[in-house]
Amino acid sequence: MTSQRIHNFGSPLSKSALRVISINIEGFSQDKADILSDLCRNTQCDILCVQETHRDANQSRPHILGLSLIAEICHPKHGNAVFAAPGVSITSAQCVSTDSGVEIITVVTGFCSVTSVYKPPGSPFLFEATDNFNCQQIKVVVGDFNSHSLNWGYRSTNADGQAVEDWAELNDLTLIHSPKDPPSFNSGRWKRGYNPDLIYVSSNISSQCKKLVCQPIPRTQHRPIMCTIEPIVRPITVPFKRRFNYGKANWEQYSESINTALSNLPPMPQNYDRFVDIVTTTARKYIPRGCRTSYIPGLSKESTELLKRYEQSFDRDPFSEDTLELGIKTRAMDLEDNAMGLTQEQTDKILQFQDLTGIEDMSICRDVLQRHQWDLEVAIQEQLNIREGRPSVFATEARAPPVVHDHIAQQVFTDEAPEGPGGVRGLFRYVVNFVVSMCYSTITSVLNLLLSFVRNDDRRLVTDPLGDVMGFINSYTSRFNPHPVFYQGTYAQALNDAKNELRFLVVYLHSESAAETQNFCRTTLADNEVIQYINTHALFWGCSVESAEGWRVAQSVGGRRYPLLCVVCVRDHRMTVVARSEGSCSPAQLLQRLRHVVADNEPHLAAARADRVEREMTARLRAAQDEAYAESLAADQEKERRRAAERAARDLRAQQDLQRRQQEERHKLDLVAARAAMAARLPPEPAPGRGTVVLLIRLPGGERLTRRFTLTHTTQDLYDFVFSHPQSPEDFEITTNFPKRVLARGASNLLDVGLKDRDVLFVNDVNA
CATH class of the missing domain: 3.10.20.90 (Phosphatidylinositol 3-kinase Catalytic Subunit; Chain A, domain 1)
Incomplete structure (x- = not known):
């Protein structure tokens, strides 16, 4: 895996394949036309679909600055029109008005078809395809469907909504909608938002499409919705930034200069600014700096070639079968290499981590940062620990993962025997040696088992495994130098680190009683190429079989001759001893064996890495879906709470009105009764006369x-x-x-x- 730098300025992948805007304008006017002109210019819209133009056929044709009218259905109360930008090539345009009043316009470009649909409220959804509707494999259908469905935010699905869903399934179309999007229609009557304006696209490009609800337009209750079709693979642009190149720093001069400058600076608070100036000045002097502009992390040679082919095909036809297939392959390889989905901050951290550690493989940098939740400081400290042979932060588990010994698939290397005669005699010798070896192994195992009941072996009691390992490392270092960097931890910690980092683990078991040990340590393990290869490709753990920890590991791996080297790695999701080298060998032989083992088992580690990446991506996707569902559920619960509060307030007002009316009615009845009683008590009217x-x-x-x-x-x-x-x-x-x-x-x-x-x-x- 290598990283390659590319400049994506002017690349066809830096722009969208198509942008389509749909709006129910609720009556076309020049003011609204000016607003649509600005919207299309700012969004670089390719095709604009306008419903409810409310334009009679006798009126002048609608005009939008910067766009051309392609097709129109005139109607004094409804109406439908499609406009296109000057650079869009339209090969055909057809219109249909169904008996139910549904208005359909389909325009065909060189790559796809765009259909504008308007269904009047109250009319059944009956889609009558134009003759050019199926001219292109890729379809984009937008418009005001005036239909209800749970899939686009309504509380229930009505007959029109079910008809729309059946029509979409029949034509292999996918709805582009997110519950996070604001509603495209804000009802002035009902004081709430709805989504009658929909976007449907061909299912094979649905993952490339994004929906955007634009700002509202004055004097219309609808908001424009925009469908943007992006390339399957897009480069990541990193800001132009100067960085220190720590890999090329002169650390000896830097340390000497720092020590000399700080020797005369008392460690007092008032000298802090001076201390910072010294460090900064010295760093600029001995640590070179460089710049990076546009970067794609982790591009392998194969994925780079695929990316170039995808760019060329996308430039010719962004929706052809070859382009989509190349895009899917490129993205799949990119996902395998990089796990993609990196934010700008995460990309910056990968580049800084690469600068500080000198690790060229960008996927390794990404994996290490992901394991540490993108904490750059902790990830760098872990790499320093590993280079010094110290356990990483993942090695805190005291229990080792189970190790599988597949004796059939395991590769066993021994000293080369002198060549004997071939033919029948050679075959006979091979069979005899194999039988003797098996008998010897079985007999020794049985004897060791019987002796274990008679005598006590102190090596069975592992009381201080870390002390055994550190004691061996100190003894080995004092006698044999140089050597590969020993892992300074227990066997269980080494296994855990190798499993979590998906790296090879080379286990070295040392025996002083073996005659070949001294020569093996002084020549083979001291060889510079061997040291460099082991330090680069694996963790290196060693211990003496005379100690409890070493003896326990020797019993586990089943070695018969010393010095013994074992290679352990993840295979079929389990830690497996994949190879064993018994006895002494030359540096060239050991290198050949290690390279052979690494080449045979690297596909298993690659598969494990890909599986881990897929699980992480699935987990992130599930988390994003759970978050979107939680937000949608919270919004629905808040809406339901508000509706319940409104219902309670309405019920309270209705109850109060009823009580007031009942009280007024009782008062009126009481007043009528009081008037009647008063009339009965009045004295009779006197006859005319004096007085x-x-x-x-x-x-x-x-x-x-x-x-x-x-x-x-x-x-x-x-x-x-x-x-x-x-x-x-x-x-x-x-x-x-x-x-x-x-x-x-x-x-x-x-x-x-x-x-x-x-x-x-x-x-x-x-x-x-």
């Missing part, structure tokens, strides 16, 4: 009452008479005409208050 007066009484509503009273009747009798009339106010006062004065109710008779025959009195509503 009587006729009074004219005018009510607030204009009614006139005439009544004869005796002069001995009281003002209370006058008030009772007025109250008994159905049209009188409930609370009132009686006044004279001129001079105006209020007649107080009470025991005063009419003579005392100065009333005369034919006087006119006025009834005034106190509450008016």
Whole structure:
């Protein structure tokens, strides 16, 4: 795996394949046309579909600056039109108006077809395809469908929604919709949002399509929706930034210069700024800097070639079968190499991690950072620990993963035996040696088992495995140098690290009693090529079989001759001993064996890495889906809570209104009963004669009452008479005409208050 730098400025993959905007304009006007012109120019729209133009055929053709009218269906209440940008080549355009009123316009470009649909409210959805609807394999269908379905945010699915879903399935179309998108229609009547405006695309390009709900347009309740079709693979652009190149730093001069400058600087708080200046100046002097502009991490040679072919095919026809197939292959290889989906911040961290550690393989950098939740400092510290042979942060488990010994598939290397005669004698010798070896192994195993019941072996008691390993490393280093970097941890820790990092683990078991050990350590393990190869491709763990930890591992791997080297790696999801080298061998032989083993088992590690990447991507996708579902559920619950609150408020108001009406009704009934009772208690009207007066009484509503009273009747009798009339106010006062004065109710008779025959009195509503 290598990383390659490419400049994607001007690349066909840096732009969208197609942008289509759909809007129910609710009546075409020049002001709205100017707004649509600005929208299409700012979004670089290729095709614009407009529904509800409300334009009669006798009116002038609609005009949008920067776009050309391709096709139109005129209707004074409905209407449908399609516009195209100057650079879009239209090969055909056809229109259909169904008997149910559904308006359909299909325009065909050199690569795909775009269809604008308008279904009037209340009309059934009956799609009648134009003759050119199936001219292209790739289809984009947009418009106002005026249909309800759970799939695009309604509370239920009606007959039109089911018809739309059946039509889409029949034509292999996929809905582009997200519950996170704002509604495309905000009802002024119902005060809530809906999604009658839909986008359907061919299923084989649905993963490339994105939906965007644009800002609302004045004097229309609909919002424009835009469908953007992106390339399957797009480069990642990294900002132009200067960085230190730590791999080419002169660390000896840097350290010497720092030590000299800081020797005369007292460690006091006021000297902190001076300390920073010294470090910065020295770093600029001895650590070179470089720049990176546009970067695609982890491009292998194969994926680079695929990317170039995809670019060329995408430039010719972005929707051809060859282009889609190349894009899928490129993305699949890119996913295998890079896991993709990296944010700008994660890409920067990968580049910094590569600079600081010198690891050229970008996929390894990504994997290490992902294991540490993208904590750059912790990931770098782990790599420093590994280079020094220390356990990583994953090696805290005290228990080792189970190790499988596949004796059939395991490769076993031994010293080369002198060549003997071939033919029947050679075959006979091979069979005899094989039988003797098997018998020897079985007999020794049985004897060791029997002796274990008779004598105690202190090596069975592993009390300090880390002490055994560190004691061997210190002893080995003092006697033999140089050597590969030993893993400074227990066998269990080494297995855990190799499993988590998906690396090879080379296990070396040392025996002082073996005659070949001294020569093997001084020549083979001290060879520079062997050291470099082991340090680059594997973790190296070693221990003496004379110690408890070494003896336990020797029993586990089943070695018979020493020095013994075993190679362990992940195979079929289990740690497996894939090779064993028994006895001494030359550096060239060991290198050949290791390279052979690595080449045979690298596909298993690659498959494990790909499986891990796929699991991580699946987990991220599931987390994103769970997050979107949780947000949608929370939004639905909030809507339901608001609706419940509104219903409770409406019910409370209705209950209060009912109580008020009932109270008013009871009050009216009580008032009628009181008036009837008052009328029954009134004294009879006297006959005309001396001592009587006729009074004219005018009510607030204009009614006139005439009544004869005796002069001995009281003002209370006058008030009772007025109250008994159905049209009188409930609370009132009686006044004279001129001079105006209020007649107080009470025991005063009419003579005392100065009333005369034919006087006119006025009834005034106190509450008016």
